[in-house]
Amino acid sequence: MSGNTITQPATPAVSTKPTPSTVAPVPAGATGATVSQSRAARELVLKRGEFDLAVQLGCVRTIVDDGGGGSRVARSEIDRLRGEQGFPEMLRERVKAVGTTAGAELLEVTTAKFTRFARLGLIAPVRFYLNRYRAVVWLYLAEELRQFKADEKNTHLLKGRIPEELRKRLDAGLDLRPRNWRGRHLGFLLRQTEDPWARAAASASLLDPLQVAEIVRDPYERAYLNRHRPARADQATPESPAARITASIMTADDPDEIEWLRADVRQSLAEARTRRAAPRPGGEKPRPPGKARSAHDTRHETRLVVAARPAPHLPNSEPRPEERRPHGALRPAPDLPNGVRRPERHRPTTHDAPERRGLLGWLRRRHP
Structure with a gap:
């Protein structure tokens, strides 16, 4: 995805120092055990995107609503976070996500070198989005970047050149940003359930x-x-x-x-x-896992069904298959009472019989 990735333009830093009206007061009459996520975000002085990231990172704990209305936040959790020292700037710093340009400034490196660190998997993105040009913009936690810079093991990478072996992997097209994001995203999902x-x-x-x-x-x-x-x-x-x-x-x-x-x-x-x-319709029992229906099983079940099916009812004029006579055999004449003559068998003529096609039919019409 490196071809779709762009670098964010530098933006002026915005002060997050709270004013007396910055921290939203908790209403005195709010006595509910839980509140919605949108209300919790307002009371914790977080934007909705920052609040969602705080939930994914585990900074804000949520509970499942039994009524099916989604996750909610306990009032005690909000009180705990509001009572922490440095609220709300400390909480906002923990969930602050920056782009490539701001991240490079934190590490005091060029944007190109910062991108190489990300592609090598040395720093993992926490979010991404597509801009209006459908280019991928990766975001990183500012707190993790500061920790990366403070680690003495990374000093040679920040101050010197990237080792030759790593540069070869970059030249081969290595980009671990999507994979690292998937791993982090899966961790978010598993923590929520x-x-x-x-x-x-x-x-x-x-x-x-x-x-x-x-x-x-x-x-x-x-x-x-x-x-x-x-x-x-x-x-x-x-x-x-x-x-x-x-x-x-x-x-x-x-x-x-x-x-x-x-x-x-x-x-x-x-x-x-x-x-x-x-769940299955009609109370059907599940097939044992790994037991797939084979072609042999299907043919065997078909033979069982055919064998168990009753013989069809045939009219009196049509004998059953097992009662049919061999070809050319004569049916025995039934006994008639005395004085009763047997009716003569009507032999169909060429006019009565349907027209026969082919050479055999033409010979029979000439020599009846």
Whole structure:
């Protein structure tokens, strides 16, 4: 995806120092046990994107709404975060995401060198989006970049040249940004649920549908996985160019990654089947996992059905197959009472018989 990636332009820094009216006060009459995510974002002085990232990173804990209204935030969780020292700037710094230009400034390197670090997997993106030119813009956590800079093991990379071996991998087209994002995104999804079917669906969402069909043979289980499939990371129109680019980022393409995800789906499915089976119409029992219907089984079941089917009812004028006489055999004449003459058998003429075609019919008409 390096061909679709651009560098963000530099933007002036915006001060996040709160003013007396910055921190939204909690209403005195708010006594509910939970609040919606939009209200929690307002009370924590976070934009909606920052709040979603805080939930994914585990900075804000959510609970599942029993009424099916999505995740909510407990009032006690909001009180805990508001009571931390340095609120709200400390919380906002933990979820601050920057682009390539701002990230290069934090590391005090060029944007080209910063991009090489990201492609090598030394720093992992936390989010991405497509701009109006359908180019991929990667975002990174500012806190992780500061930690990368403070680590003495990375000093030679920041101050000197990138080793020759790593440069060869870059020249070969190495770009680990999509894979690192997928790994981080999968961690986000797994932290948000304990349901085994949802965990299996999270891993399956990063695989190609054909890969999922090879692992999950049962169509009802595949449908149940799709029901628990997490929402897409974008809101692009299906089958649009933007949707295809996003799908390519969200689909594993490395053989090692694909094999790891397939193994994770199998393990999660095995656990999910023990917890509860996928729903089926009419109370049909699930087929044992890994037991696929073969062509031999299908032919054997067909023979059993035909053998068990009763013989069809035939009219009196048509004998049953087992009662049919050999070709040329005469039916024995029934006994008649005395004085009753047997009616003469009517022999059809050429006018009565249907017209015969071919040489044999023409000879029979000339020599009746």
